Amino acid sequence: MFTAEMARQWIKESAKKIESHKEQLTDLDQALGDGDHGLNMTRGFKAAVEQLPEETDEPGKVLKTVGTSLLSKIGGASGPLYGTLFMKAGSQLEGTTVQLSDLSSGLRVGVEGMKKRGKAEREEKTMIDLLEPVIEIMEEKGNELTADQLIDKAKEALEHVKEYEAKKGRAAYYKEKSKGKQDAGAQSSYYLIESLASVLEMDGEA
């Protein structure tokens, strides 16, 4: 099960993690971009938490609202990208009864929207390189998915994305020089997945 309350917890946990890694995200974006990813993400997730619909039982509605908050509060590329991810995923999830397998279908639609929005493919050193492998393991494991599987896959993806050459966004100007440096967006996506894992774990324990 993936409840509206879990969706809210996911976003609150993400906001905390991002806030506490604000400087790291800034530094990564400074090295390969314009240095605002920490600020962008903190501002976006702060707004997302403030605007979380606390009343609804529908996780889709929660995620859709999150997408709108991110889109309107993040002035950088991560705004339309994460905005699309959450809006599309949220629109895909119907009603109050959502299984983990439904969540993975939702996120699949979300990440496909993100790829279209960014005209990006895998291995171009973006958030997509973190999210899509994780969504694949979710699709593979379905309702049996565990928090550890999520974390392991996210860690593995994070190692890979570091080695890619950037082909999209500001980092693309660095060409081969981008290899060996972490992508700011992949790093923030990692925190989103870590947060999702912690919510699943708490649910498993409950």
Place this chain on the structure above:
Amino acid sequence: MFTAEMARQWIKESAKKIESHKEQLTDLDQALGDGDHGLNMTRGFKAAVEQLPEETDEPGKVLKTVGTSLLSKIGGASGPLYGTLFMKAGSQLEGTTVQLSDLSSGLRVGVEGMKKRGKAEREEKTMIDLLEPVIEIMEEKGNELTADQLIDKAKEALEHVKEYEAKKGRAAYYKEKSKGKQDAGAQSSYYLIESLASVLEMDGEA
């Protein structure tokens, strides 16, 4: 003879004529450009008059200083263009004894510099279409040049430039639609020639 005093009179007379036709130049530039030619020229010639070297007997020095004033005070295309005309013409005129034929050689060097600066040729609907035919008649008539010959040629050129299609500057965006409309820069050049003629005339009478 073309004395330093005549050069100063030329510029003072030009400044007056331009000031009194400021609105016309503005309107012409509004129709085919950005509408600042009246302001540009008024500001430039005001500065040129203020900065006129009143002491020197060398007409070349006068014109060179005028070029610098125009260049530094006119923010539009006419700044580097008229600036080049006067600076190059002035540099060409040596000493205190300058004949009309020397003035025409100076202006020839000036207009060639202008063409290079604007990457412009004849019949592209610019100030060059006014100035070059006039310089040709000066070259042809040499020291026998009269004020009437200058005015007649300038009037004839002004009629022609109106019919050309603009190929340079902002007016070029109007393509065929520029035909039949007067070019602001050609019009201001006309006033410069009219002023030169009036100075020659006064000199003839004196």
Place this chain on the structure above:
Amino acid sequence: MVGLVLVSHSPDISKGLKKMLDEAQPKVTVLDAGGTDEGEMGTSAMKIQTAIEKADNGDGVVILVDFGSSVMNAEMAIDFIEDAHSVKIADAPFIEGAYSAVMEAGFGKSLDDVVESAVQAKDTKKVQ
């Protein structure tokens, strides 16, 4: 008459560009949609959407973008709009494309012609 929307990361850039375009073609509706909602460096899909709606006089709207999130947020704004087929993003240099576009728009040209003129601004040589 086709309207224009200017989307640059820097609000100063789109502001200055609008001023320049207004001088060249005062009768064309040009909307400055640069910067974030807070007027900072960045772009905003909502700001762009509002600008598109204001710029549309019935003959369509051309959006000029600088890069990156400008393009993405312009596309999102178009997704939010009903009559999306009358809104086009020009694949054109921001300043140079906008200048060409405002001229053609002022001449009463069609949406496609205005876009085309912006795209062709790429090919104008500045130095030999």
Place this chain on the structure above:
Amino acid sequence: MVGLVLVSHSPDISKGLKKMLDEAQPKVTVLDAGGTDEGEMGTSAMKIQTAIEKADNGDGVVILVDFGSSVMNAEMAIDFIEDAHSVKIADAPFIEGAYSAVMEAGFGKSLDDVVESAVQAKDTKKVQ
């Protein structure tokens, strides 16, 4: 490191662009030489000349121009300068070329490489 000089008619445009470039490559010297000496719409050969001299750290200077009198005044400024062969005007889109140029300059590339990267910015597609 190659320095950059920005010459646009609008002083707001060059100001906003400099801010954007400084965010992307703080270590490159970028001089804003947009607008007239009075800060109005237009350009100034003298302002450009001063900017070139300040931007030159010994590895040369690339000038980015919008159009018209920007090009002419940049050329006049170069004529006034002694070491003119180390100053080049890029035949490039103003914003997009400047962004590419500041990146390459920050990588320590040569004057010719920086110019070339600015010129190539023309070919980057914004929309499919």
